[in-house]
Amino acid sequence: MRVWLYVVVVVVGGAVLPTTYATANDHNIGELDNLIQNDPASLWLSDVTLLVPHPQQLCAYIRCQEPILKTECPDGSYYREGVAQFGCCGACVQFQPEGEPCTGSVDPRYGGGYVELVASIAAQPQTGNVLQSMWCDYSLYCNENNTCQIDTKDEGCVYVQRQYDLAKSDGNYTSYRDDYRWRPDCTLDGKYAAKQCKGVGEEERCICVDPDGNRLFGDAFKIQTELYSTMNCACSRRVWERKAAGDLTVTLHCAANGNYEALQCEDGWCYCMDPNTTIPYDVRLPENSVKHLLCYNETLMGEQYLRRCGSQLAAHTELYEVMENRGVKGNPDPLVNCDLDGSFAGYQRDQVSAYCYDKYMKDQLSTSIDGTGCQCVRDKQFFAENNIAKSVLCSFNSGEYQDIQVLGETMAWCVDEDGVRSGPLVYQTYEESLNCDKATECQAGTNDSCDDVCEECPPDAYVLYNS
Structure with a gap:
């Protein structure tokens, strides 16, 4: 049996002393709290004055020993920090499904959030470390009747998941007709996960997407065994985040599957990045000393970090910023489109026409009059x-x-x-x-x-x- 510590403050002779007490059972802290609040005489001598501190003050004295790991929360629950044991410990939280009573929604779009999540917890768990919240789950809102309801106008990831599951459960999914449908992976806040896989059997292709499901750089066919099995899209998503924040000088290099390449250089400094854990390692060195890094590979890098397309793009960006700082109006659109691995993107255009090229800008694969992209001719070349x-x-x-x-x-x-x-x-x-x-x-x-x-x-x- 685990023992949870509860701390009160006792005033003795004008001095404030913290005192630590142990509860009989970690799942009965709520009862102990009520007892201390409503009947302190049953716990303390009559000549001792009891002061109940703010719950957050207790956290320094409480040691959390969760019986469930963050990665082991049951299906339909989410791990949240600061929701158990007076808000001091983490736990798995289940939110209310459609049709159940509610007091709010965890989805920020419907007035939810995390500040008051502790207040929405209905009861301490009887077994395990799973708490029940009275808030509605993501993509559900608490209607005027205090019942969780689907937002029919919502078209996000969780909505697509739910509609897919609904079709499967109510018999509207027909395998010979609907086998092409795929269930997206969603983050805890209901957005699209960076990596999505679609397609049937050996046709499966994984792609990188932004939080709204829009395509980003990075993909892998199932037949590309190593790229497919290690794919996490962490680099592609990070570049998207930085560009969305207004950073137009990102020089991160992403692999073909959207992962980080091992060697990264930014602002004249270089470092090594583990593509799988996305954790930097080794030391940071100036770019002119990059050969001393553990991850340096002369065959892959050559004489400089920026590749041909990346170098042209960086030069254009730098020139545009200099002109802007001097009050000269320049063309913000670069002359080339680059992929995040530093190579040339398939779609390229000049002042008159648009074309599809290979990644080295060597072979023209087709024209692109309507300017929609070059995925098909690039794939055709790959095959x-x-x-x-x-x-x-x-x-x-x-x-x-x-x-x-x-x-x-x-x-x-x-x-x-x-x-x-x-x-x-x-x-x-x-x-x-x-x-x-x-x-x-x-x-x-x-x-x-x-x-x-x-x-x-x-x-x-x-x-x-x-x-």
């Missing part, structure tokens, strides 16, 4: 270089994927911007019945749209119907 037998259809006026892909005269399907199947497999005779916009809505959580992805298609129109 060819790695002897992967995969045929893809790119849009005529850009380097992006055509909405509908076909396999000979056999089958057809919708794909998203990453070439991942985003609709059901149907026989090609039903190709014109495919509505890829409805497929996008279905994946985004509009379950009613799932019935209209293949309009008026009978079950045998789907390739997987009899499989």
